[in-house]
Amino acid sequence: MDMKRAYYEDIELFKSGTILFWTIVFLIVLFTFPLYLSDYSLYLLNLIMVYIIVSVGLNILVGSTGQISLGHAGFFAIGAYATVLIMTKLQIPFFVAIIAAAFIAAFFGFILGLPALRLEGPYLTIATLAFGLAIMHIIGHTPFFGGRAGLSAPTLDIGIPQIGLSWILETVMSKYYLVLAFTIIMVLFAINILKTRAGRAFVAIRDSDIAAEVIGINLTMYKTLSFALSAFYAGIAGGLFAFVLGFFDPFTFNLILSIIFIVMIVVGGLGSVMGSITGAALITYLMYDLFKNVGEVPFVGSLLIKVSEQWMTITGMDNFNYIALGLVMIGIMLFEPLGIFGAWIRIKKYWKTWPF
Amino acid sequence: MKKVFIGFMIISAVLLTTMLVYAAKPGFDDQEIRIGQWGPQTGPAAPWGSVARGSKLLFDIVNEEGGIHGRKIRYFIRDDQYNPSQTMAGVRDLVDRQGVLAFVGGVGTAPGVAVQRYLQQNKIIWVGVCTGAKSFHVPHNPYLWNMWPAYDDDASVIAKFLVEKKKFKKIGMLYQNDDYGLDSMAGAKIRLKKYNMELVAAVPVEPIERDLTSQVARLKSAGAEAIIGYVAPTQAAIALRNAVSVGFHPQWIHSYNLTDYVLMNTITDGLWAKEGVMTSAFTEDIFANTPLQVKYRAAAKRLAPTERWGIFYAAGIIVAEPLVYALKKVGRNLSTEALKNELDKVTNFQGIGPKLTWRADNHRPPRALRIWQSGPKAEVIVLQDWTENELSTY
Numbered sequence: 097m098d099m100k101r102a103y104y105e106d107i108e109l110f111k112s113g114t115i116l117f118w119t120i121v122f123l124i125v126l127f128t129f130p131l132y133l134s135d136y137s138l139y140l141l142n143l144i145m146v147y148i149i150v151s152v153g154l155n156i157l158v159g160s161t162g163q164i165s166l167g168h169a170g171f172f173a174i175g176a177y178a179t180v181l182i183m184t185k186l187q188i189p190f191f192v193a194i195i196a197a198a199f200i201a202a203f204f205g206f207i208l209g210l211p212a213l214r215l216e217g218p219y220l221t222i223a224t225l226a227f228g229l230a231i232m233h234i235i236g237h238t239p240f241f242g243g244r245a246g247l248s249a250p251t252l253d254i255g256i257p258q259i260g261l262s263w264i265l266e267t268v269m270s271k272y273y274l275v276l277a278f279t280i281i282m283v284l285f286a287i288n289i290l291k292t293r294a295g296r297a298f299v300a301i302r303d304s305d306i307a308a309e310v311i312g313i314n315l316t317m318y319k320t321l322s323f324a325l326s327a328f329y330a331g332i333a334g335g336l337f338a339f340v341l342g343f344f345d346p347f348t349f350n351l352i353l354s355i356i357f358i359v360m361i362v363v364g365g366l367g368s369v370m371g372s373i374t375g376a377a378l379i380t381y382l383m384y385d386l387f388k389n390v391g392e393v394p395f396v397g398s399l400l401i402k403v404s405e406q407w408m409t410i411t412g413m414d415n416f417n418y419i420a421l422g423l424v425m426i427g428i429m430l431f432e433p434l435g436i437f438g439a440w441i442r443i444k445k446y447w448k449t450w451p452f
Numbered sequence: 453m454k455k456v457f458i459g460f461m462i463i464s465a466v467l468l469t470t471m472l473v474y475a476a477k478p479g480f481d482d483q484e485i486r487i488g489q490w491g492p493q494t495g496p497a498a499p500w501g502s503v504a505r506g507s508k509l510l511f512d513i514v515n516e517e518g519g520i521h522g523r524k525i526r527y528f529i530r531d532d533q534y535n536p537s538q539t540m541a542g543v544r545d546l547v548d549r550q551g552v553l554a555f556v557g558g559v560g561t562a563p564g565v566a567v568q569r570y571l572q573q574n575k576i577i578w579v580g581v582c583t584g585a586k587s588f589h590v591p592h593n594p595y596l597w598n599m600w601p602a603y604d605d606d607a608s609v610i611a612k613f614l615v616e617k618k619k620f621k622k623i624g625m626l627y628q629n630d631d632y633g634l635d636s637m638a639g640a641k642i643r644l645k646k647y648n649m650e651l652v653a654a655v656p657v658e659p660i661e662r663d664l665t666s667q668v669a670r671l672k673s674a675g676a677e678a679i680i681g682y683v684a685p686t687q688a689a690i691a692l693r694n695a696v697s698v699g700f701h702p703q704w705i706h707s708y709n710l711t712d713y714v715l716m717n718t719i720t721d722g723l724w725a726k727e728g729v730m731t732s733a734f735t736e737d738i739f740a741n742t743p744l745q746v747k748y749r750a751a752a753k754r755l756a757p758t759e760r761w762g763i764f765y766a767a768g769i770i771v772a773e774p775l776v777y778a779l780k781k782v783g784r785n786l787s788t789e790a791l792k793n794e795l796d797k798v799t800n801f802q803g804i805g806p807k808l809t810w811r812a813d814n815h816r817p818p819r820a821l822r823i824w825q826s827g828p829k830a831e832v833i834v835l836q837d838w839t840e841n842e843l844s845t846y
Contacts, residue, residue: 136548140541233660236630244630244659245585246536246562341537342569345562348536352495384541388530392550405758414493414501414531 107291109284126276130269138268142340144380145279146333151360151372152286153329158358159367160290161322162302163212164221167228168357171327173349174201174231175334177241180249189256198331205327209320228354236346246345249338265339275336282329286369289325298322302367356383359421363428365437374436382424387417479553479576480523480786485779487511488528488546489768490567491559495533500559503582504529505759506768507556513751514776521784528552534559536566543567547574553788554579557771561585561631571595577791580771585631589816597795597810598817599771601708601734603632604639605841607680609821610705610732611643613836614678620703622652624676626667626683626691629656633682636707640680642843652676657683657691668694671702681706689719696723705730708821712763717830730825730835734806734818737832738766744804770805777801807838819844 100106110116130138150172157163178197182188188196204227211223235241254274255263265271289295297318300308309315338344356379364375391397404415432439479486491504511525519525528550530542539558546552547570554577558564561583568588571578572595580599581588584606589598614620625640627633637654644650653674655667668691671679679702681688688706695702704727710716711733717724736742738761748769752761759765778794779786796812806818823836 134548136541136544139544143537143541237658246565248565337537341540341566343536343562343566345536347534347562350535352533384538385545388542388545392528417531418494 107288109287123280127273130272135268138272139340140381140385142268142272142275142336143384144377145275146337146340147357147360147376147380148279148373149282149333149336150330150357151364151376152283152369153326153333154357155361155364155367155369155372156286156290156298156329157322157326158361159365159371160295160302161298161319162305163209163319163322164217165208165224165323165326166221166351166354166358167208167224167226167231168326168330169349169351169353170228170231171201171205171330172334172337172353172357173235173346174204174327175331176338176344176349177235177247177334178331179335180247180338181241184250187258189258190252190254194332194335197335198328201331201334202324202328205324205330206320208327209323212319212323213316225351225354228349229351232346232349235349242345244346246343246348247338248343249341252339271340275340278332278336282332283369283373286329290369294318294321299367359425361435363425363435365435368437370440371435371437378436379421382421383417387420390416477549477551479551479788482523484524484526485520485786486526486528486546486550486552487775488530488543488550488552488555489557490530490532490539490542490555490563491557492534493529493531495535497534497560500534500582500764501531502759502762502765503557503559503768503771505756506765506770507772508768509748509752509756509759509765510769510772510776512755513748516755520776520779521782521786523786532563534563536562539563540566540570543570547571547576553577553786553791554775556580556775557582557768559583561587564588568593568596575788577775577788577795579775579795582767582771584635584817586635592813592815594812594815595792597774597798597815599774599805599808601806601817601819601821602639602844603636603682603707604642605819605844606707606732606734606821607636607639607682608643608841608843609839610680610707610823611640612839612841613823614680614703614705615644615647615649617836618678618703620678621649622675622677623649623680624653624655624671624674624678624702625651625680626655626657626671627681628683628687629658633657636680636682639841646843657687659684659687661687662690664691664694667691668698668700671695672698672700676702678703678705681710685710685712685716685719689716689724692720692723692727692729696727701727703728703730705732705823708732708734711735711824711832713824713826713830713832715762717826725826725828725830728825728827730823732821733824733832734821735763735766735770736804737824737834738763738804739831742804748804766804770803773803773805774798774801774808777803 154168157165175197178200179194182193182196183190208224208227212220215223236244252265253262254265255261265274297313300313301318305315360375360379361372363379365371391401400416428435489504489507491501492498493501508527511527515524528546532539532542556579559582564581564583565587572593575595578596582600584600584603586602588596614623625637627637653671653676655670657667681704688710711731736745749761752759778791781794782790796810798808798810801808808818820838820840822834822838825833825835827833
């Protein structure tokens with residue numbers, strides 16, 4: 097139904113005036129959020145956007161290139177630690193530090209991409225899993241990185257304080273705009289890169305790496321590039337996360353987080369930027385907000401607490417968090433294997449021909 | 453691109469409907485006082501989650517007795533899975549949307565550090581963070597009142613007891629390689645220096661290590677007669693089994709975090725009681741027959757029959773006690789400032805926890821600890837009553 101008649105139609109960002117209009121409206125809404133949302137909601141939005149950046153990056157690797165990584169919490173940690181350490185130990189401005197940190201993460205991504213040339217499926221999964229865990233423990237072991245006690249982020253100064261140009265972001269609101277700007281740039285970048293030679297090479301590798309090699313795609317280059325690119329995203333997100341939270345310790349970046357990242361893109365829809373965004377937003381919102389507050393919802397809350405105390409453990413409500421998250425995933429896998437993105441395609445098709 | 457845009461719309465619709473304008477509420481009204489706590493109810497640190505549920509017991513008792521000056525306590529627990537980003541989300545949620553007057557307890561150093569500045573800036577009362585890390589009382593935080601003794605005070609009292617009362621000459625140390633272990637080692641070293649002694653061996657353990665044979669062997673070859681342990685419960689158990697299996701029977705003495713003798717005895721298959729392991733402690737014995745303990749145990753049986761009556765559960769009561777005491781003293785005219793003033797005036801208050809004295813410029817935890825030993829049935833034997841660390845550096 098989305099028939100393309102020319103190459104330029106395929107790569108253009110806004111396919112019609114309507115879309116352009118609504119995108120602008122949506123951006124305006126995003127920019128006005130701080131006017132009517134509480135600090136808590138902005139904090140949650142900040143977290144959501146950080147996770148959006150990670151999952152957009154992860155989806156390039158998993159969804160588009162067909163590789164897998166259970167070690168993304170490791171890249172995320174590298175981004176957070178490198179940004180803060182470069183800023184505090186080397187006295188380098190924030191923007192330089194976060195880009196440098198992302199490149200460090202990308203370098204590690206490249207390294208991790210090398211075994212991916214020979215490993216596949218479960219073997220690659222284990223290699224990346226080991227990487228994620230190793231990063232967590234190496235950081236915990238090393239006093240230079242703050243050890244197990246963790247690190248506090250310095251004051252967020254996005255100017256260049258070294259030459260007297262200070263621009264300090266203290267409030268959640270100001271951080272919101274910073275994270276929003278990064279998110280928009282990173283999302284646009286991802287949408288665009290998938291339409292370039294590299295993006296098409298990724299998809300070709302996913303569909304069949306032998307066929308891709310036969311038609312002249314350099315597997316070594318594109319597989320490692322995919323890992324590096326994905327790690328770069330996680331690095332940027334990590335750097336932002338450090339300041340959204342203000343404090344972190346190695347345990348923050350544990351295996352569960354890596355798995356949650358995968359959950360986000362699977363729920364959202366593999367191989368689509370849109371899917372990563374919706375998935376990250378939905379899962380973060382469910383995990384951090386809705387499921388935590390279910391106990392206070394009238395009637396349903398007290399009923400669920402009773403059920404939980406009666407049939408499950410005394411911990412009560414909080415078991416529900418995991419169970420509900422699990423149910424959401426199983427439900428999506430059963431009924432909508434393409435994730436939220438797949439559901440959207442179906443809805444769109446349905447309305448195209450409605451009411452017939 | 454249309455997909456991108458529709459997706460955006462869906463998200464924003466969901467978020468907007470659920471997150472719309474919640475004006476920050478004060479922490480109380482005429483009917484209720486709202487109090488919160490975070491703690492790992494799920495995830496790897498879940499066993500410590502009972503602290504948050506223990507506080508609930510005390511608040512339930514207070515509510516049963518008619519509340520505090522006509523107001524009931526409404527208590528919120530937020531599961532943070534021991535993950536600072538979740539702690540931050542939960543705390544912000546409670547402060548912004550529910551409106552809480554105070555937090556009690558809160559397990560763990562990392563989650564606590566993550567929210568410390570936020571709570572201080574928003575002038576939220578916080579009583580009894582459940583860790584002995586120094587960063588919570590140095591520098592002084594006017595809105596945080598501490599109860600957990602600092603680890604270096606703890607180790608210092610232990611070392612004093614070993615040298616002065618038990619006359620041990622060769623003392624070794626098994627410590628966790630992070631702040632918990634390193635703070636306490638510093639305390640022990642300062643104390644031993646006073647007697648011109650040194651640790652015969654100080655052996656680090658990583659928190660994830662499960663094979664402690666080499667550590668135990670090093671302690672054995674150093675000829676340690678007594679070993680001060682600053683490790684997690686699992687590792688204390690592994691080290692004990694290991695030592696016994698190689699015929700090494702030093703006097704083990706652990707930090708106050710391992711005072712759940714029933715639990716420890718179970719996971720060591722009875723070795724805990726057999727070897728007469730000692731610990732420091734900063735609470736009453738939770739199985740003692742003091743009026744308060746009897747009352748709490750009876751209430752627990754009635755209100756929370758599925759909970760195990762253990763030290764972590766009791767710790768929840770301990771952190772909530774001074775807050776309830778201060779709230780009662782404030783009277784009907786409640787405000788954050790009034791509550792702060794009452795907490796600043798707490799003098800020699802004692803529930804089932806340590807004896808507390810706070811002043812406006814001093815919210816330090818108590819420096820006095822006791823020494824316990826496990827009896828043959830894993831019951832508590834008090835070897836030495838409250839002893840203050842006179843060498844305390846702050």
